[in-house]
Amino acid sequence: MPADSGEPIIVLDQVTKSFGGFQALKGVSLNVVRGHKVVVCGPSGSGKSTMIRCINRLEEHNGGRIVVDGIELTASIKNIDAVRREVGMVFQQFNLFPHLTAVENLMLAPRLVRKISKKEARALAMQYLERVHIPEQADKYPAQLSGGQQQRVAIARSLCMKPQIMLFDEPTSALDPEMIKEVLDVMGELAQEGMTMIVVTHEMGFARSVADLVVFMDKGEIVEQAPPAEFFARPRSDRTRAFLGQILKH
């Protein structure tokens, strides 16, 4: 397990983001230590997705600084490409390429971005499909897979690019209850291997067992951040308490 105080691999410093006149992030600051798992929670519209999408520049922040593994995110295409090589992302809707089989989904980016041969890419892809426990589904199209399988393929697809950091945006929210566990298990295994992870989720069980830090956001701000034991036992803000009261009831 990584030490509590290490070098931050992700630094958000007073990050702001507006959509038109609406401010979705109002000066968000967060340090993520290499190897740490951060769980982000908060009500709908609080800016959770916006925050993590700024980290790999799917959204462009308007103010403040974002530094990922020593690379500052600016308009520089070179920096953006460099950051995207370090950061993998998993989406709520899986976003698998529907016209490619599972294994082809995994092979595409290594072939185009890392320019490895088809044969190498296939070997790499099979290795990662095994890691998410579905090598036997390699030649199926996404539409032929269950939601849980699709999400595991999506995780494997990101891992094929050998990122140092993985971002998850509500990876289990679109899944039927019986499939949530298989995806959380894969994420748990990834966490144990020392991957740096930021996970937006309301799976508080996952937060308790895996997170080093739990972050609560509301209305474009980070209201509270604390290790899970402290976060769940002694939430400091009223807003956090209200939120926890709501989601833990279910």
Added chain:
Amino acid sequence: MSFELALVWESLPKIVEGMGLTIELLVLSLVVGTALAVGLVLMRISGIAVLEWTAFVYTYIFRGTPMLVQLFIIYHGLAQFEAIRDSFLWVFLREPFWCAILAFSLNVAAYTAEILRGGIQGVDRGLHEAGRALGLKTHQRFLYITAPIAIRLSLPAYGNEIISLLKGTALVSLITMYDITGVARTIVAKTFAPYEIFVSAAIVYLCLTWLIQRGIGLAERRFGRYVRR
């Protein structure tokens, strides 16, 4: 009034002779028009105002006027310009065949560009984001993600476009050419049996339409394997 089935049957072989020209016009205009359409749709989504606007105006003009009028403008109209008569283009443009190819191709381009644009817009935004997150460049995302999916989405409408072009090629019979309809008209002029002869022409068109539908169906299956469970 009588209807002689035998006459339908007898005229078929002659009408089939006109089929060669119809197919030539169809295939050539499709190839040229579709190539132009790819260019147009790239202009349309380029994000460069001048290009977008040019493509938009072009499409508006060709979709907004009858193909017959366009054909007449090209066939009768271009000859009015001395510059054209003096240029090397005249070698082509004095031939009704090339006038027709030009008119049909420009038309196909306008319609197909719109069809492809619809296909491109139908590609889920999330797939782009996944591509960006994986580090794919814009052109790589277009070639490997957007284009294959957009083509699949465009196929049914493109099939309709091919069929309407097939029917549109009949217009060349009005500029002295002997396609299926042109041949039918000459036979009618000799036999005074419009009914039977045009029914016979209709049968030939229906056979071609059937072939096109089969072809598109096969293509849909080929490009759409992934849709079926």
